[in-house]
Amino acid sequence: MLNRFMQMRLRDLVILAVILFALPLFLNNPFHYDLATQMAIIAATVVGLNLLVGFAGQISLGHAGFFGLGAYFTGIMTSTYGWSSVPALVVGAILVGIVAWIVGRPILRLKGHYLSMATLAVGFIIAIILNNERALTGGPDGMPVPAFTVFGWELSPFGSYNLLGMELNGSEAWYLFAAVVLLVAVWLAQNLIDSPIGRALRSVHGSEVAARVVGVDTARYKSLVFVVSAIYASAMGSLYAHFQGFITPAVAGFDFSILFITMVVLGGMGSTMGVILGAVVLKLLPQVLADFQELETVMFGAILMLTMIFMPKGLLPTIQTAVGKRMKKKAGGQA
């Protein structure tokens, strides 16, 4: 059983790697690359959120708050205080993890709608602070963020790079970087899910009381996964800030939080590959619908509703079940 899980884990990772590295064959211009980079960064955030929502069964409607904190910490430290990107990202993620720990202990005692309300409130409070501390954040107008740097080497959308003999422009280099980050994010998440912690989390999702009865320290594990998902969000927020080169408090806003949770639910709660698909679909949809101009919002809402009504388990799990059924039927017919 465990062996099979390991194989599936590896299989998913290989499939994802193949898709990510084959994708450039279909990307024709910097705009495509930028979109794909954004997708990868957001997908990694959602993979982290899925640990909380999909595996531990705890709703967060305020996750963009942590994403925004990471983005702003990086923005402020690199532009105002001249820090290098990596220390800013790491220190930011640690601080956000501590914030999540402090906030998480009391609110994770709440359940269902009360928990969603509390997380929503936390997200809102963070967004309001970012909006109002103008001296630090530039207020609603936002603030510029310098290019990403590692050991003095700069990754900028406007640069040009040489990687193993390949000539890459800035957009292509950023995409490759984001793709690797996503793979690492998935790999780490899979390892967590497969560890004793992951099993404890799934038991919390099943029945918290039952988990407690068999000796699982549910409060501790819930806090832990809350912190981990917040760290994911913070780190990805930092990268997002560097990639965009400019951030506004919207990155911490309610719309972003809703987008994240929707990606998890639409793609398929508890399925790492599913939530990545959710991120891709929800990031692509506005691009596709932009052709319909005024109808864009209406159609987006309608598609969201219809998908959730007819595929309540999410896109990928529904597709997998359907394919599985058909294969079984086929196998049965041949026998």
Place this chain on the structure above:
Amino acid sequence: MFAEFLQYLFTGITIGATYALIALGFTLIYNASHVINFAQGEFLMIGGMATVSLTAMGVPMVLAIILAVLLAGVLGILLQRFAIAPAKQADVVTLIIITIGASIFIRGLAQLVWGKEYHVMQNFSSDEPIRIFGAVLNSQSLWVLGIGAILVVGLVLFFTRTLIGKAILATSMNKEAARLVGIRTQLVLMLAFLVSAVLGSVAGIVVAPITFTSYDIGIMLGLKGFVAAAIGGLGSGMGAVVGGLLLGIVEAMAAGYISSDYKDAVAFSMILIVLFFMPRGLFGAKVVERV
């Protein structure tokens, strides 16, 4: 000093009464179907916008209001029939996403019909403000409070004195048992959405002259109503009213005495503090969890 305080209190009670009506809408639907309807704020928006545009077309105010409430009511029923009912077995989060989808859908339609600009609505009666101990009270505030009070009393009577009201209560307590004694639970659920939409749209109409109205006011007002409902304890009518008024007053005081930039943060901090000490809100029932 006192005049200032009184002024903030008036503002707080007026906006709080609106929050209370929205929270009652949440409560009603939550009780009947255990769904938190994130599209609740859109009923307010539809009420306000439809009234404004109908009166602009020359329809008399009273008729415009009736038509707007009817429109919102139809919307409520459609929402239950075509979005909530088909997904009856879904997860809490899935249902949340469905109602969010519905709210985006309705907002998109409103934007198509009414555009993105703000609309102004006339006060119901005189524009002349009333002076009390040095504080100024907009006459529309009295309308908000009066109609709010009538709706609350009406709801109480509806639930305690009418068969339909009792049927809704029975369904909320135990759906299977309600069905066994012959209550058509599907009809009851539709009714809950209808009443909730009516409440929301009336709130949206009476408050529109004070706050103005536009296609996207539903988001923030809906969220505040949700906050009020959770402060009071989801599912408690009394809690919704108290939570709404409390939220409105605290917000107005915070805006006046602390900082208007942070008034929303105060509202959201309040919910955290309340839930920290009372995980089921002020009036929430103690629920024994079955394993």
